[in-house]
Amino acid sequence: MIKNSLHIIIFSDVSKTSGGKETWLEYFINSIHSDYINIYVYCIAYSDIDFPSNVIFVDSKHKSLPGYLFSSFRAIKKHSAEGDECIYCGINIEAMIFILNKITNINLKHIIWIRGTGIGELKYFWSNKSMRNRIKLYIATLVERYSFAKSKYIIYNGEDTRVTFEQRYGIRENAKTIPNALDLEPSLNTHIDNNLVHSVAYTGRLVNTKGFQYFVEAANRMRETKMTFHAWGENVNQVIKDSDHILYHGAYTRKELPIIASNSLCFVFLNNNTSNAAGGISHSILEALALSRIVIAWDNATHRQLLNSANSILVEEGNIDQLINAIRSLPNLNLNTLTQMMEAAYQTALPYSISEHVKLYKEFVGHT
Missing domain, CATH: 3.40.50.2000 (Glycogen Phosphorylase B;)
Incomplete structure (x- = not known):
């Protein structure tokens, strides 16, 4: 009762x-x-x-x-x-x-x-x-x-x-x-094409506490590459001010996540752990893993609750050169490596x- x-x-x-x-x-x-x-x-x-x-x-x-x-x-x-x-x-x-x-x-x-x-x-x-x-x-x-x-x-x-x-x-x-x-059904989708491997997405609040400034800098320094950068979240004025090399899509609902995932192979997460400004298991990372996306993220204690070398690409926190190199490496990774990483991402999300x-x-x- x-x-x-x-x-x-x-x-x-x-x-x-x-x-x-x-x-x-x-x-x-x-x-x-x-x-x-x-x-x-x-x-x-x-x-x-x-x-x-x-x-x-x-x-x-x-x-x-x-x-x-x-x-x-x-x-x-x-x-x-x-x-x-x-x-x-x-x-x-x-x-x-x-x-x-x-x-x-x-x-x-x-x-x-x-x-x-x-x-x-x-x-x-x-x-x-x-x-x-x-x-x-x-x-x-x-x-x-x-x-x-x-x-x-x-x-x-x-x-x-x-x-x-x-x-x-x-x-x-x-x-x-x-x-x-998660209140999102995990989906194992290992389809990869040329457009996907050249597409990188950032989802969440477009603020410095979430490391968005590093995403902007990476986009600005990779203008001459084939990579496309997508930002999903609020704060459009700041995005337009900081970079014209980012495709801004505005605020999104969680129901739109499968659509976002279908357009980008890689999701980037740059929560700043050393500033003590972030903590806890991230919904956004869980959602990216559940949709079997490749994750590039800072290597820190917050992210390592979910991420490891099998299901993601981890780079030194705050190291913009390593971040750019990780993004550049995506099109050069062989299909088997990408598929294994996507499968590991999917498996990581299942218990949550x-x-x-x-x-x-x-x-x-x-x-x-």
């Missing part, structure tokens, strides 16, 4: 073309919604995605942090009942609502789902050492430390994330790694099903 509701705190505009947290939200809710009376999602705004009828979006309509925090906090008090589960999608901004819930004794099963490096990411974004940023980092650090210690459950979205937080605060009881997963992901969550929090 269904007894409780689930509450999900996500400081985000939720839409079909959003990023990693929003991808997870869509996959997760569609796979677990029947286990709850209702699922309430407390977000900044919501559009475009069709969810089951018992999923209720509580749109704060506040883009400012204080407005979002207090409108969401009031809404949780209104909609929650004793014993409900509450997932906080992050340990900094979303965890501020956890603290409000905790100090006002709202009796929920609190679950903080750590989806990145926390304060490490904020230090990257707030690298300007102004007094304002130092104060924000100080507050964020206090929030993170308190939330990590006091939340009933901690979930990490990758082993690298777990290691980061255990090094920062120590090993915690009631903590578990539940990596991101959304059904297994949900099963691990339910077992961990004692959801029956």
Whole structure:
């Protein structure tokens, strides 16, 4: 018998073309919604995605942090009942609502789902050492430390994330790694033609924290080759400004991924691990592997959770010359090597099903 509701705190505009947290939200809710009376999602705004009828979006309509925090906090008090589960999608901004819930004794099963490096990411974004940023980092650090210690459950979205937080605060009881997963049927397609091997795709946010500047530089330095560079994601003005050698396709939905894969043999992933600005199993890499694409990526701990020499081409992080050489090598690799790599990519993605992901969550929090 269904007894409780689930509450999900996500400081985000939720839409079909959003990023990693929003991808997870869509996959997760569609796979677990029947286990709850209702699922309430407390977000900044919501559009475009069709969810089951018992999923209720509580749109704060506040883009400012204080407005979002207090409108969401009031809404949780209104909609929650004793014993409900509450997932906080992050340990900094979303965890501020956890603290409000905790100090006002709202009796929920609190679950903080750590989806990145926390304060490490904020230090990257707030690298300007102004007094304002130092104060924000100080507050964020206090929030993170308190939330990590006091939340009933901690979930990490990758082993690298777990290691980061255990090094920062120590090993915690009631903590578990539940990596991101796929709601995309893996497809083994080893068809290769001349156009495919000369086509490279970048998917995701077109920002420096995701290494997009390296993709731009590689494209600019390979103008005289037959390689074509495709960028799928938001931030068109920056792309046009930085390079006219990149074919920009705009924001994409996950349903379009098979089309993207049919036009490019290689996907490039350049998350910067040394800056401590990225963490966890990447949905985008999982999707590329599931579609049996060749992956070129920085060789770092975040990527090595999925990638190795059998299923991808790994290059030294930040080494633009190695990146260019790896891209140049694609048309020269023999068919057997490419096929083996594509098959290995497909096999790597198979265990990361959304059904297994949900099963691990339910077992961990004692959801029956």
